[in-house]
Amino acid sequence: MADTNPNRTYEHIVRADKLSVAFGKVRALSDIDLAIGRNEIVGLIGDNGAGKSTLIKTLTGVIPPTSGHLFIRDQPVDWANFSVRRAHDLRFETVYQEKSLGEKQPLWRNFFVGRQITNRFGxxxxxxxxxxxxxxxxxxxxxxxxGIDADSTVAKLSGGERQGIAIGRAMHFDADLIILDEPTTALAIKEVQKVLDFVRRIKASGRAAIYIEHNLAHVHALADRLVVLDRGRIVANIRPADMSLADLTLFLIDLQKTKIGAAA
Ligand SMILES: Nc1ncnc2c1ncn2[C@@H]1O[C@H](COP(=O)(O)OP(=O)(O)OP(=O)(O)O)[C@@H](O)[C@H]1O
Ligand SMILES: [Mg+2]
Incomplete structure (x- = not known):
């Protein structure tokens, strides 16, 4: 599938510059510098509480940062005008594990929730x-x-197929950045493979993705680049080709050891 959108001429779909988020005394993110290329799949990894969800919430207008700058398609973002709605308008889509599709509704209805196509009479x-x-x-x-078509109900779909619908929606509405926050948690192995195939399609269609995943084998196999967060800071940028899955696993175990050491 070739990139059919001639407007994707920017260098970075999103770039954070010294982004920090504090919740009271908790520094969830500290001086995050991160640039996501136009057609790059970035795996975001790190321990529980590392700041992964906070980072994507800041990029998608859910949480305003305490300080720092953000650029979308190389243009600076004005925080006063940034919101979930605005991020959506800028074609960012987030797919969550618990994404609520209406169980008893046919698929075509689910596709167009909130974005109905209407005639001039409404x-x-x-x-x-x-x-x-x-x-x-x-x-x-x-x-x-x-055996699945637009009239099938969501109840008939497996978990992986549901994730696929959510991703398909994001692609249809021409999202340029698709963010997946642990889309495969609680899925059977067969279903996980389907989600991974969908992520490959994001890449093949010329878009970018940020993929949060606890399963290192999955992100290692899929991502162009792995960004490791630890206690609110980016501690490594890794190309999977340069570090084996075994070495990546050891690296993360060592990080945990320093954390336990720091707390003692
Ligand atoms: N709304 C909030 N209010 C206060 N503290 C928060 C809030 N959201 C997150 N935090 C804190 O910020 C830090 C980062 O949390 P975050 O949810 O971003 O981690 P995560 O990397 O997504 O973890 P997980 O892998 O468990 O999903 C944690 O210490 C968390 O307790
Ligand atoms: Mg999280």
Missing amino acids: FIKVREQRRIANEILQRQLGFRGV
Whole structure:
């Protein structure tokens, strides 16, 4: 799948410059410098409480930073005007594990939640929504001949397929940055493989992703770059080709040891 969007001419979809977030006395993020390329899959890893979720919440307008700057498509962000809504308008989509799809609703309805296609009288264009949903299922997600179409209900889908729907939605609405916060937690192995395939499709379609994942084997196999957070700071930028999975695992175990040492 080639990048079909000629407007993706910027260098970085997002770049943080000395970004810090404090919750009272807790410094959740300290001086984060991070640039995500236009078509880069970045794996964000680190222990519980390292600041991973806080970082993506700051990038998506959920939490304002205490200090620092943010650039989106190389343009500075004005914090006074930045919000979840604004990040959405700028084509950032976040996919959470618990993303709520309506269980009893057909898939086409779920695709268009909050973004209905209407005619000039405000009526929902059902046929068109159904057609587009089928197209996304087949072309973008490769749901061919598995008995799933736009009229299937969400209840019929496996966990991995649900994640796929959420990712497909993000792609259809032309998100340029798709953020996945542990999308595979609690999925069966077969389902995890489906989610990993969907992440590969994000890359193949010319977009960028930030992928938070506790399973090191998954991020190591998938990401172009791994960013390691530790107690609110970026402590390593790793290209998977330069560090084996075994060495990465040892590196993270050593980090934990220094943490225990620091607390003693
Ligand atoms: N709303 C909040 N109020 C106060 N403290 C918070 C808040 N959100 C996060 N924190 C604190 O900030 C730090 C970073 O939390 P964060 O949720 O970003 O970690 P994480 O890396 O996503 O962890 P996990 O892997 O467990 O999801 C933690 O010490 C956490 O307790
Ligand atoms: Mg988290």
